[in-house]
Amino acid sequence: MNYEDLFQKIDEWAHERGIDHADPRVEFMKMAEELGELSSAYNKENQTKLIDSIGDLQIALLIFCKLVGVDHQQALTAAYQEIAKQTGKTTADGVFIKESDLKLRNKKEK
Numbered sequence: 552m553n554y555e556d557l558f559q560k561i562d563e564w565a566h567e568r569g570i571d572h573a574d575p576r577v578e579f580m581k582m583a584e585e586l587g588e589l590s591s592a593y594n595k596e597n598q599t600k601l602i603d604s605i606g607d608l609q610i611a612l613l614i615f616c617k618l619v620g621v622d623h624q625q626a627l628t629a630a631y632q633e634i635a636k637q638t639g640k641t642t643a644d645g646v647f648i649k650e651s652d653l654k655l656r657n658k659k660e661k
Contacts, residue, residue, distance in 0.1 A: 558613065565614050575618040581611045 565571040585608040592600035616623040638650040
């Protein structure tokens with residue numbers, strides 16, 4: 552199943568249950584709940600639960616986007632276009648620090 556078909560199925564699933572017209576705060580709380588489950592699965596190294604939690608979080612995010620009138624693909628594209636231009640450095644731990652944050656930090660150290 553391609554991404555567009557899968558999104559359509561998720562959209563239909565949400566519509567059949569009336570979730571697509573619910574209060575966005577409810578879906579926002581669902582995302583927070585799923586993020587907690589994702590954290591637990593990661594910390595416990597439970598790969599099966601990790602996969603489930605990632606999927607659940609994505610579904611909740613897609614539904615939330617619809618509820619608040621944000622095109623998820625447009626948001627993802629815009630975010631990528633923003634990060635694609637970013638320069639900076641990655642620490643040994645894998646944390647990316649934007650060039651603007653590095654400059655700010657250097658000013659504070661002087």
